[in-house]
Amino acid sequence: MTNIVTNKVDKYDVIVVGGGMVGAAFACALADSRLRVAVVEAKSPDLQWPKPAYDLRTSALSRASQRILESLQVWPHIEAMRASPYTDMHVWDASGKGVIHFDCADIGEPSLGHIVENGVILAALYQRLQSIGNVQLLCPATPRRLTKALDGYLFTLEQGQTLQADLIVAADGARSWVRQAAGIEAHIEDYHQTAVVTNVKTAQHHQYTAWQVFLPTGPLAFLPLTDGYSSIVWSTSPEHAQALLAMEEDEFKTALETAFAGTLGAITQVGERGAFPLRSLHATHYVKPGLALVGDAAHAIHPLAGQGVNLGFADAACLAEVLIDALAQGKHIGAFDVLRRYERWRKGDNASMLAAMSTFKSVFTSNSPLVQLGRNLGFTLTNRATPAKNFFIRYAMGLVGDLPKLAKGV
Ligand SMILES: Cc1cc2nc3c(=O)[nH]c(=O)nc-3n(C[C@H](O)[C@H](O)[C@H](O)COP(=O)(O)OP(=O)(O)OC[C@H]3O[C@@H](n4cnc5c(N)ncnc54)[C@H](O)[C@@H]3O)c2cc1C
Structure with missing residues (x-):
């Protein structure tokens, strides 16, 4: 962080750094609020549609994420482009006989989730963003220096403009510039994969x-x-x-x-x-006065359970809800106690998912015959234990726990 002297400052209530899937969803969640929002994104998004080939990056979106995107009026755009529902999940261990099969019919749902290209999710979010009056997109734009102001933060863009906001939201991915500039540490573990x-x-x-x-x-x-x-x-x-x-x-x-x-x-x-x-990453803190981390800026996780962006959408929905509640109560949106509510809401859930993925990764790459026997037995038993299996499906679909209103369709 640097101290800068500047004459003209563009003032916002919230500046989102990073207009990837999570940052864009968070900005959509503040649509029509009293907040003036800017999204600062380094890369011009590729919004071309239709595309000649499938996007290289896809995401398995949970039901909770689908509901959040429905509440944000983004899901119809996604469906109009391309989304593939999946009804079953079949998982097995190559070095044994362990198999587990999930079927959406077992829990009375029409699907377990959807596989959607990241480019489609992003194009749909930007389509919605363009129709929102209180959100301004600054793109391509890169922040250069972050300075603590009396209320919130101030930074300049490479392009020369100076911006200030009561709240900076870091949605700039796992290598988050904001997280580092704000001096927030992160536990990083290389998966060696x-x-x-x-x-x-x-x-x-x-x-x-x-x-x-x-x-x-x-x-x-x-x-x-x-x-x-x-x-x-x-x-x-x-x-x-x-x-x-x-x-x-x-x-x-x-x-x-x-x-x-x-x-x-x-x-x-x-x-x-x-x-x-x-690699896995977990920030030691998600918030500071005037600053909050969401999505991969706060946590990155092994893709084996397809949960990364689902956790990020939940962060975005929870933080938006906390801010809207704070506004209604006349509180300052950058106040530490306001932002701590968001951190308490999300950090534990994200930590549990990170821990589960690290365990899965270790257990499934172990060559120890005992561990191999144990995991095959675990698959077989879980596959037979209907209540445990159904709970597991509902957990993976994001339907368990303290859900934000946007994920409940409220
Ligand atoms: C192979 C693979 C498969 C995956 N599969 C799934 C899956 O099936 N389901 C799932 O839920 N998750 C999955 N994930 C995880 C998911 O892709 C991430 O969790 C998700 O992309 C995080 O979104 P984000 O918006 O937080 O960050 P990012 O997608 O990293 O976006 C960050 C944005 O910030 C911008 N930015 C960065 N720095 C700056 C800066 N200094 N200034 C301005 N802008 C900046 C970037 O240009 C980018 O647009 C997978 C990940 C991988 C690697």
């Missing part, structure tokens, strides 16, 4: 099922897209990921088919490939 992502078409239809096999090197997921395509998330060692990226197309198809034990038959088409190093 890289996720290789691509989209494929298979000889057999995916049957609207999210498939995931736990290989000794990490989990491999086939997530159902529209028209029988599947989105691949293959978490593996960094060396193996490099090798997979370097392979010729036919060699990659064979490697993928073999790793997936031909479960959906031959891989008939494969798209471009990308890779993301995986």
